[in-house]
Amino acid sequence: MLAARVVAYLNVDCAVQAGDFRASATPQLDELIIQAAQQVRNPDNSSQTIYESWLASGNVTTVKLGRLGGAGSDYAAFVQHIGSPTLDMSFGEVASIWGLVALRLADDEVLPFNYLSYAYELQKSAEYLEAEISDKGISLVPLYASIEKLRKAASRIKDDIKALKAKRSCAPVRELNDRLIMTERAFTDRDGLSSRTWYKHLIYAPAKHNDYGSNSFPGISDAIESAKSLNSSDSWHSVQHEVWRVARAITQASLVLSGRLT
Structure with a gap:
């Protein structure tokens, strides 16, 4: 509940x-x-x-x-x-x-959530990540593409609000507010982080060896830490897998925000 x-x-x-x-x-x-x-x-x-x-x-x-x-x-x-x-x-x-x-x-009739700020923060985090692994053959194309989808969905919210005011009906307002609430839920994955399954959020979670340390894209960070230690092709492949997981979650969030996934 x-x-x-x-x-x-x-x-x-x-x-x-x-x-x-x-x-x-x-x-x-x-x-x-x-x-x-x-x-x-x-x-x-x-x-x-x-x-x-x-x-x-x-x-x-x-x-x-x-x-x-x-x-x-x-x-x-x-x-x-x-x-x-x-x-x-x-x-x-x-x-x-x-x-x-x-x-x-x-x-507030419509919840005061601005997901453009979220897209901006994700973009910055992706750029930091790219600087860290630029020489490792990891593609961040799916990650950047998913962030752009979220940005576009967030940009359309203002148009949705204008349309609601014209309709003067409670049901569409409730539907929009549900989308704004559930978009954050979409950043979670029921399987959680690898080896840390209680943590479901793929954008924000503690550093693996420091509960008070904060990581953006924690699953990717965990995989990078492991890959740097093992330095094997399989370990770097795991990093790419985590990039895809995060990109999928952000894409899902953009679909929820746009009302195309409930």
Whole structure:
């Protein structure tokens, strides 16, 4: 029941602590978190919003959110096993931001999930991966192709929302929201990671030998680690197999998001 109906999981391990605001999330929640941070004043500096202080703390022009590949927190079961959109925050005034995020998730007619952010993050991760194994004869063509399919599906969501407003009917809204929820589930595989089957998510999971280390494409990372050790043709073939598994999951997610797979 939880896997079928949970919309998103909001995790707060450290509700009150000193220091700057920190947030990690599955990427479709990035925009929502930023919007909430722009609406809350910093209790330690009322001349700034949390978002402005967040920028200033890193001396950057855009904020950087962490991802949820590490274990050792309650969110692990939700994102890495079930495949639920998930957010983890810590700050002294986190309740205000948490409340705004929860309110939007509960009250917005269409869930405020932006999967263009997800496609962007996957593209960056694929580029890092390519730099690591560019000389190993591994083709990332299927991975890049699947990410492009997700990007196109995410781009069409705005058109779907416009069409819904014209229809003024509840049923299509429910169907679209189901697609937005279940897209994250589509990144999971029931067989899980090789030798770590509890972890079902093929995009975010802990590093194999470090529960607190976070990997994008953990199955591919595990296979690369093994291949570097064994350095056999079979071991590098396993890396290619994992690339295909991830590409298949991302393609499946794009089909769910576009309403072509339920």
